[in-house]
Amino acid sequence: MVQIEGKAYSIAYDGTVQEAEPRATLPYAMVTVFQPTQRVELHSSFTLADLRKVAWPNSPMPFRITGAFRSVHTKQGLYEEVEGTIFGFMIPKWQAAVSGDEYSQMRFIDDDRRQGGGSVLGFEAGEGVLLESGGCGRFHLGFPQNELFNQLKF
Incomplete structure (x- = not known):
């Protein structure tokens, strides 16, 4: 699920997107009021491997990557020459056991709000x-x- 400008969108297993039902529930969610303090224009061909080289703090760091992508690879599929947004949290190593590894919490949604994917596996930026x-x-x-919940055996 992704929330943009106050609207929540559900991303189905096949990558289709629809506005989420108001009473929809999730087994796990990372939520923040996103107030960016840093903005950087990425060079064309910037990838997930490049993002992993960025120095992040020791607290969870929400981030958003917007623009024209050469490709975005998610669990749902490969999107090429697409404009959209990747939302995510950089997870510090100390928090990985609870929240997943460094970049496991990234989601993609296209600008038309028609297709997207959970668990971004890779991407390559375009211009701007x-x-x-x-x-x-x-x-x-x-x-x-x-x-x-109390009866579950983890």
Whole structure:
């Protein structure tokens, strides 16, 4: 699921996108009020491997990459010559056991809000792609308080 400008979108397994139902639930969500404090225009052909070289702080860091991509590879498929947005959180190593590895929390949605994908596996930027990031000074973890959850064996 991705939220853009106050609207939540659900990304189906096949990559199709639709506006999320108001009462939809998720087993896990990372949420923040995104207020970018840094903006950098990326060079054409910037990739996920290049993103992994960026120095990040020791707290979760939300980021957004917007513009024209040569390609975006997600679990749902490969999108080529597409304009859209990648949302994500850089996860510090100390938090990986709870939230996934460094870049496991990235999602893609195209500008038409018709196709996208969860778990971005790779991408290559085109011309004029913008990387924005902002701080995240708080991490709150909640658990269901019901018998079903208490009976699960992890």
